[in-house]
Amino acid sequence: MVTRLLHVSDTHLGNRQYGSDVRREDFLDAFEEAIEYAIDQDVDAVIHTGDLFDSRDPRLPDLNRCIDALQRLDDADIPFLGIVGNHERKMDDQYLDLISKTGAAERLDESPRMVNDEVAVYGIDAVTKPAWHAKDFTLDEPLADAYTILCMHQLLHPPVPEIFAEHPLDDVLERVNLDLDALALGDYHETEGTIEDGTRVWYAGSTERCAKDETSPRTVSLLEIEDGDLTRRGKELNSRDFLPIPITFSEDDGREHAENEISRRNVDGKVVLVTVTGESTAVTSRDIREIVIDRGAAVCRVDDQRGGFEFDDEERSLGDIESADRLIEERLAEQNLSEISVEIEERVRTENVARSGFDDEVEEMMMKAQDEAFDSDVAVQTEGDE
Numbered sequence: 001m002v003t004r005l006l007h008v009s010d011t012h013l014g015n016r017q018y019g020s021d022v023r024r025e026d027f028l029d030a031f032e033e034a035i036e037y038a039i040d041q042d043v044d045a046v047i048h049t050g051d052l053f054d055s056r057d058p059r060l061p062d063l064n065r066c067i068d069a070l071q072r073l074d075d076a077d078i079p080f081l082g083i084v085g086n087h088e089r090k091m092d093d094q095y096l097d098l099i100s101k102t103g104a105a106e107r108l109d110e111s112p113r114m115v116n117d118e119v120a121v122y123g124i125d126a127v128t129k130p131a132w133h134a135k136d137f138t139l140d141e142p143l144a145d146a147y148t149i150l151c152m153h154q155l156l157h158p159p160v161p162e163i164f165a166e167h168p169l170d171d172v173l174e175r176v177n178l179d180l181d182a183l184a185l186g187d188y189h190e191t192e193g194t195i196e197d198g199t200r201v202w203y204a205g206s207t208e209r210c211a212k213d214e215t216s217p218r219t220v221s222l223l224e225i226e227d228g229d230l231t232r233r234g235k236e237l238n239s240r241d242f243l244p245i246p247i248t249f250s251e252d253d254g255r256e257h258a259e260n261e262i263s264r265r266n267v268d269g270k271v272v273l274v275t276v277t278g279e280s281t282a283v284t285s286r287d288i289r290e291i292v293i294d295r296g297a298a299v300c301r302v303d304d305q306r307g308g309f310e311f312d313d314e315e316r317s318l319g320d321i322e323s324a325d326r327l328i329e330e331r332l333a334e335q336n337l338s339e340i341s342v343e344i345e346e347r348v349r350t351e352n353v354a355r356s357g358f359d360d361e362v363e364e365m366m367m368k369a370q371d372e373a374f375d376s377d378v379a380v381q382t383e384g385d386e
């Protein structure tokens with residue numbers, strides 16, 4: 001029997017990229033295209049490896065569209081199995097739990113979710129860097145002879161280039177108690193794969209471009225598993241084209257120069273990213289944006305670098321390595337904090353600390369941690385006495 005799965009990842013629903021509602025719609029469209037493809041292919045399940053939503057507080061219209069799509073999938077009797085990514089991760093209950101209540105999604109965990117009694121799918125949510133060293137990677141045993149797939153949301157090298165990676169791939173393969181057949185990954189937005197010690201490892205990639213350097217086609221991965229063998233095929237999605245246009249101004253160049261540079265390209269329906277360099281002239285970013293939009297571009301962003309370097313703070317790089325949360329977590333990981341410190345820090349950073357009861361909650365967490373530490377000391381002494 002052949003088991004067919006569609007691997008979708010990093011859909012980032014709600015991403016209003018470049019402040020554009022067109023882009024927000026694009027992210028929804030890409031997700032819906034992936035779901036329609038799953039229905040069309042009549043796969044046995046869809047697996048989603050995190051960053052379903054772009055933020056931990058998605059807006060209701062995005063949540064609604066997401067649930068509508070998942071219900072169409074559910075009507076076709078195709079389960080949607082997901083994990084939680086770093087972008088959307090909240091402290092306790094997750095939006096994926098809320099969606100699960102509609103019956104249109106399931107959250108993967110350390111117990112095997114069998115598909116066709118032949119494939120065991122597991123999931124581990126995104127683990128922050130400070131929590132990584134203490135993370136338990138134990139998975140429950142699957143049915144005998146099952147093909148095992150673990151879904152995770154981390155930047156692992158390989159296949160992620162070492163400079164962008166958070167952890168070595170071996171770190172995961174050594175700490176998981178099972179001999180995994182496959183590791184299906186999210187977080188890295190490019191489609192990349194490798195084989196390590198007989199384990200198939202790959203990233204499905206994001207379904208829309210989250211940054212201008214994500215130039216390759218956006219894909220989902222169709223997986224076919226038969227007799228312990230997995231075949232993966234990429235399916236390209238209809239993502240909107242990005243078009244970079246560099247314009248350099250000399251002292252005498254006016255609006256006409258910008259019009260000439262832009263009219264040489266077909267901007268119709270595209271996301272146009274103009275980089276302006278050279279001399280400061282009377283032509284403003286706003287003028288340039290107006291020309292580009294008048295010629296039919298869907299979105300235009302102008303990065304005006306005339307008269308000195310401007311920090312491009314809206315742009316995000318591959319897999320969001322530069323996100324603020326990532327940088328904070330990077331620094332914290334160097335401190336080698338205790339588990340309780342990591343949890344309290346994360347609560348402070350991700351929740352509304354002004355709400356009443358927060359102090360009590362932290363105090364309770366501290367007491368519990370103290371009790372646990374005290375109990376384990378007693379246990380050690382008792383053992384020593386015997």
Ligand SMILES: [Mn+2]
Pocket residue numbers: 010051085087187188319320
């Ligand atoms: Mn992502």
